[in-house]
Amino acid sequence: xxxxxxxxxxxxxxxxxxxxxxxxxxxxxxxxxxxxxxxxxxxxxxxxxxxxxxxxxxxxxxxxxxxxxxxxxxxxxxxxxxxxxxxxxxxxxxxxxxxxxxxxxxxxxxxxxxxxxxxxxxxxxxxxxxxxxxxxxxxxxx
Numbered sequence: 001x002x003x004x005x006x007x008x009x010x011x012x013x014x015x016x017x018x019x020x021x022x023x024x025x026x027x028x029x030x031x032x033x034x035x036x037x038x039x040x041x042x043x044x045x046x047x048x049x050x051x052x053x054x055x056x057x058x059x060x061x062x063x064x065x066x067x068x069x070x071x072x073x074x075x076x077x078x079x080x081x082x083x084x085x086x087x088x089x090x091x092x093x094x095x096x097x098x099x100x101x102x103x104x105x106x107x108x109x110x111x112x113x114x115x116x117x118x119x120x121x122x123x124x125x126x127x128x129x130x131x132x133x134x135x136x137x138x139x140x141x142x
Contacts, residue, residue, distance in 0.1 A: 008105040038064045045113050062116055069123030093119055 041057030042065075070093075072084035097115045101107045 034060075034064060037061075042117065043114055046110055048109075058113070062094050062112070063087065063090050065120040066093040066114060067121070069120045069127065072124060072127045 007124035037057060037079040038061040041054070041059070044051055044054040045058040045061070067090040070089040071082050074082045074085055094116060097112055097119070098107075101111060101115070102112065
């Protein structure tokens with residue numbers, strides 16, 4: 001099997017700094033926008049707003065919050081595989097929360113939002129705690 005490498009152009013800076021203009025990386029901006037939209041959806045659902053944006057934004061929150069935690073836990077996968085697994089895991093988390101709340105006869109929209117938020121935050125915290133700090137054996141030349 002042959003490995004193909006992409007050669008950098010001579011116009012790219014040699015110090016590795018990002019170039020200004022339309023070619024720069026927009027992923028942090030998109031991540032911030034998605035976080036703001038999801039947060040607005042959660043707030044609209046928790047305050048029981050009558051806004052027409054409540055449904056779509058809350059649905060986005062219910063899919064994005066667990067997916068973000070699961071995607072962070074699956075760092076080693078390819079981007080497409082990680083996205084598919086994270087969205088599938090998000091659907092599973094939402095269904096388990098709904099089934100659990102229905103089984104104990106405690107279904108409520110606010111309770112579901114809080115439960116999904118708690119599970120998503122727990123997954124993210126576990127990922128942050130599990131990550132090794134400092135140098136690894138590979139980085140020390142062993």
